[in-house]
Amino acid sequence: MVVINFREGMPFFKVFFTLLITVNLMAQSFNIQAGTLPVDTVDSLYHRYEGGGMTIDGPFILVRKSVGNQFSLSGHYYVDSVSSASVDVLATASAYTEERTEVSAGVDYLNEKTLMSFKYTNSEENDFTANSAFFSVSQDFFGDLTNLSLGYARGWDDVGELGKSETEDADRQIYQLGMTQVLTKNSLFGFNVETITDEGFLRNPYRQVRYLDTTASRGYSYQSENYPETRTSTAIAMRALYYLPYRASIKGEYRYFSDSWGIDAHTYELLYVHPIGAKWTLEGRYRYYSQTEADFYQDLFPFLDAQEFKARDKELSTYTDSTLGAGVSYELGQGVIPYIDRFKFTLLVDYLKFEYDNFRDVVAGENSPVGSEPLYEFDAWVTRASVTLEY
C-alpha cells in the first residue's frame, strides 16, 4: 500500500471504515431466511466506484458451505483499492492511493424454523483497524407467512493517524429488528428498524474545517474538526414487493433516519424487475435520498474555535442525491454445468448524482470571494459484475 503525502481528506473511506463492517454483517445476515440453511455458494464480485475524483475497485468473494443439515459455514474476502483526489483532499492535501482488506468467518445454525447466525469480521488498513462480532436469531411462524429477526452487533475500531504511534478507540453497538410478511399470494411487506450507538473517536483525524481569517491571503484558514464522542441513530424502513399480472415485479421502499447529531434523512426507492424467458432478467431502479445537516456542521465558521464541536464533512451537510440504475442477469439451472446447481452472471450499472446545499467547492471557486464559491456537486458511476455459483 502506498500513501502519497496526504494530511487531510478520505471522507469516503473514513465513513466507509466506520460503517462498512456493520453493513456487511447486516446485509449478509439478512440475506438468510429462517426455516432453511443458506445455499452452498461461491459468490464473486468485481466492484468499481468512479466519481468525485475517486476510484475504488476490487474483488468481493463469499464462500458458503453447509456441514450436515444444521450448520453452514461462510467466509468472505473483500478489497478496496482506493485512488483519491477528491475535493476534500485537493483542498488541503495531495492525491493518495490506499488499500483496505476485510475478511470474515461465520456460522449459521438451523434448529427447525429457527436460524441463528454468528459472524466475526476484521478490517485492516494502514491507519485503521476494525473488528466486529454479530449475532442474530431469525424465526418463521404464522404458517410461514411471517419471518421475524433480531440482531445485535458490537464493533471495536482503532483509529490511527499517519506519523503518530498512538491510536484512538471507537466502539459501536447495533440493535436490529426485522420482519417480512406475506400479504397476499402476489405481495410481500418488509419492515426493519435499527439503532446504532457509537462511542469514542468518531471524526476523521485528517479532515479540517475552514473559518474566516482576514489575515490569510485567501480570506480563510483551516483548523481540525472536533466531533462529539457519542452518536445514536435510528433508521426505520418499510418495503413492499408486488408480483405484477404478467411475470415481473415492482418494489417500493422508504426509509426514515434520525440521529443525535441532528441529521434527518429520507430515502425512497423504486425497482422494476422483468425476466425475459428462463435465462435473462432485466431490471431498472430509481433512488432518491435527502438529508439535513448535523447541528455542528458549517461550511465556513466565523472565526477560529467558533464553537466546541465543528465539522466540515460534506456527508454531514444538507444535500440530496439520486441514483438511476440498470442491470442484466443471465442464469443457467441444474444440469447445464457439471456439479453446479445454478450459475448466474449479473452486471449492474448505477449513475449517481450528488448536489450539496451547504458545501462549497473551494477548489473550483479559488478566485471567488470567500463564502461565495460555487456549491459542490459531482456524479459517479458504480459498476458491479458478479458470478454466483450454487452447488
Next chain:
Amino acid sequence: MKAYLLLTILLASLVGMSGCADLKPWVKPYERSNLADPIMSLGRHGVAGSYVHHVYQAREGARGAEGGAGGGCGCN
C-alpha cells in the same frame, strides 16, 4: 423522536394484531408460486447487493435498516 414514535405505533399495532386469535394464515402453500419466483426476493444480488449498501453508507449520513433480503414464498 419521530423515529421512536413511529416505532412505538408499529409495535403497538403488531401487539394488537396478536390478540386476533381467529387470524389464520390466509395464503395457502399451493398459492405461493408467484412468491417463490426469484424476482420476488428482497435480496436477489448477494454480495453485489451488500456492496451497493457500502457505497451509500460511505456517501450518506444515514445508516441502518437496509434490509435487502427475505421475501420469497414462506414455504420452507
